[in-house]
Amino acid sequence: GDSVTQMEGPVTLSEEAFLTINCTYTATGYPSLFWYVQYPGEGLQLLLKATKADDKGSNKGFEATYRKETTSFHLEKGSVQVSDSAVYFCALSGGSQGNLIFGKGTKLSVKP
Amino acid sequence: KAGVTQTPRYLIKTRGQQVTLSCSPISGHRSVSWYQQTPGQGLQFLFEYFSETQRNKGNFPGRFSGRQFSNSRSEMNVSTLELGDSALYLCASSAAGDYGYTFGSGTRLTVV
Numbered sequence: 001g002d003s004v005t006q007m008e009g010p011v012t013l014s015e016e017a018f019l020t021i022n023c024t025y026t027a028t029g030y031p032s033l034f035w036y037v038q039y040p041g042e043g044l045q046l047l048l049k050a051t052k053a054d055d056k057g058s059n060k061g062f063e064a065t066y067r068k069e070t071t072s073f074h075l076e077k078g079s080v081q082v083s084d085s086a087v088y089f090c091a092l093s094g095g096s097q098g099n100l101i102f103g104k105g106t107k108l109s110v111k112p
Numbered sequence: 113k114a115g116v117t118q119t120p121r122y123l124i125k126t127r128g129q130q131v132t133l134s135c136s137p138i139s140g141h142r143s144v145s146w147y148q149q150t151p152g153q154g155l156q157f158l159f160e161y162f163s164e165t166q167r168n169k170g171n172f173p174g175r176f177s178g179r180q181f182s183n184s185r186s187e188m189n190v191s192t193l194e195l196g197d198s199a200l201y202l203c204a205s206s207a208a209g210d211y212g213y214t215f216g217s218g219t220r221l222t223v224v
Contacts, residue, residue, distance in 0.1 A: 042217055042218075043118075044202065044215040046212065046214065099168050099170070100147075100157065103154075104154045105154060
């Protein structure tokens with residue numbers, strides 16, 4: 001079945017460092033890809049999405065490009081802030097299953 | 113517009129009891145999905161409802177059930193609670209034909 005694999009971390013960075021969180025997927029068909037963020041004690045917030053190959057999703061300085069040839073959707077940010085500390089989830093939908101399928105999540109801690 | 117509303121936010125139940133959780137989707141959204149989040153298993157899909165019909169179901173025992181009303185509000189029920197049912201239960205809604213899911217803040221269920 002469809003699946004998402006992401007680096008589990010935790011990832012600890014200093015403020016203003018460059019962030020990459022790797023995400024790869026396995027899916028039948030042409031899924032849409034997402035990054036969600038979860039702050040402590042809260043639900044999931046959609047960070048960005050891409051619906052077809054070569055699309056780039058971007059929001060709040062975060063970016064990810066839908067790479068069909070490498071089945072990847074890596075999350076990047078050029079300069080992280082303390083406020084970016086959270087758990088990040090890569091997800092897909094629209095493959096062989098209708099629901100969202102999530103990776104295990106990557107906990108990011110940014111130190112001042 | 114109002115987001116996805118889940119009630120209650122916190123719940124403590126005793127093993128063997130049953131519990132009902134509620135989710136009010138974004139106005140106009142007809143699809144409601146439920147997810148269970150635990151530290152060990154991550155985010156797991158429970159079921160999805162669309163126009164009062166269960167459209168998709170995850171791999172959970174029959175103790176987990178749900179329904180959707182004509183106003184798109186949804187409830188999920190867990191009977192004969194077990195300690196392992198302790199989790200954050202998240203509800204998400206989306207518009208028809210759109211894979212962009214908006215999540216609520218969740219209901220934190222603790223079974224003692």
